[in-house]
Amino acid sequence: MNNRNEIREFLASRRAKLTPEQAGLPDFGGVRRVPGLRRGEVALLAGMSVEYYTRVERGSLAGVSDSVLEAIARALQLNEAENEHLFNLARAAGPAARRRRQPAQAIHPSVQLILDGMAGIPAFVQNGRLDIVAANDLARALYSPAYEDPARPVNFARFAFLNRRSESLYADWNLAADTSVALLHAEAGRDPFDKGLSDLIGELSTRSEEFRRRWAQRNVRLHRTGAKTFQHPAVGRLDLHFNGLELTATPGLTMFTYTAEPGSPSADGLRLLASWAATAAESSERPPENAVPDERTAPDGTTAVDLHQGHVRQPGRGHQA
Incomplete structure (x- = not known):
């Protein structure tokens, strides 16, 4: 995956989802070329220069402080998952990211x-x-x-x-x-x-x-x-x-x-x-590796039709509603 591209696309997509009204900014009308906030508006909300935010949105997250990331997250009104994703992207942009071990494929x-x-x-x-x-x-x-x-x-x-x-x-x-x-x-x-x-x-x-x-x-x-x-x-x-x-x-x-x-x-x-x-x-047939079971009756006599109709057999008792 291209980390810089992911940063750029993610931040741009979050910016596009937020209107000036939602961000608490005045909307002076006029036609916007793209939906959502402009970079300058995000920079204003985050308390940083337009040049700096533009550099960040273009993928330069390496070395960006947590306080800056938090300011951007607040400006874009990121939810918990989006906020975590932004910080993960920043960590992945660091020099130690490539040393992460491969995902586990087996359990104890x-x-x-x-x-x-x-x-x-x-x-x-x-x-x-x-x-x-x-x-x-x-x-x-x-x-x-x-x-x-x-x-x-x-x-x-x-x-x-x-x-x-x-x-x-x-x-x-x-x-x-x-x-x-x-x-x-x-x-x-x-x-x-x-x-x-x-x-x-x-x-x-x-x-x-x-x-x-x-x-x-x-x-x-x-x-x-x-x-x-x-x-x-x-x-x-x-x-x-x-x-x-x-x-x-x-x-x-x-x-x-x-x-x-x-x-x-x-x-x-x-x-x-x-x-x-x-x-x-x-019967040593772990369920089901190759097919959906054709047999729809459980050992107690209950069938899928019974279940659909709200009937379940009880131990020692007949068919009950």
Whole structure:
């Protein structure tokens, strides 16, 4: 990745999103050649000369102090994710940036034990490139359409933009696509010299117009907690909440867990999915590496149709609503 180009495009895109009125500046009318604030207006708001801000926006962030970065962030009204991205771009512009070690591609065996111990919760570890580095059986079952592709590791961005099954799995595909691109942009700010990341972005830019359009918007976001809805081919709609936990012993890796509201249809759906996943694991067929399961009946007799209609079998009891 070209760090100077990324700095230029990011700052220019944030400037274009902010009107004089939003920035608290008088608008004297007239036709503006470009949308948003002018460089001189940003410089005024940040308390610096137009020449200095222009040099910064053109990519010269090396050696810029934190106070200057904070002033620019305030002037452009950056949110938390954008503010972090600006500081990451500045760090990447420094002389020590190229010495950053490559992103981890493996986890300690103890982490896999933790994942496997969360039998009723989809849990996985991903890196900054959005590769799934490790997962438990229920996470594999949840993302079964992605695991149909034999290519490994499974990558969420490739799945979103190069696999039509993603449009069926994600209830809001546009949100999933926007999130994937924003996360890759944020990672590019943290480590613009990661060749694997550059190759991934190049591949997606070449093969997907949807990706190219979103990449040009230069959006970034944090992805620590939130809601996600799936339309799973085996168990139907799943409304889940996710939480991310950074693995401090292995920088660059984050563990994600998905949970459902207790007593909700989605909680029933996860139980059904877990029953299938456990059965597949016992028969040495980790769920599903090559196909979405055709069998839609859990060991307790509950089927996907039952779940859709709000029926779940209870131990020792008949079919109940």
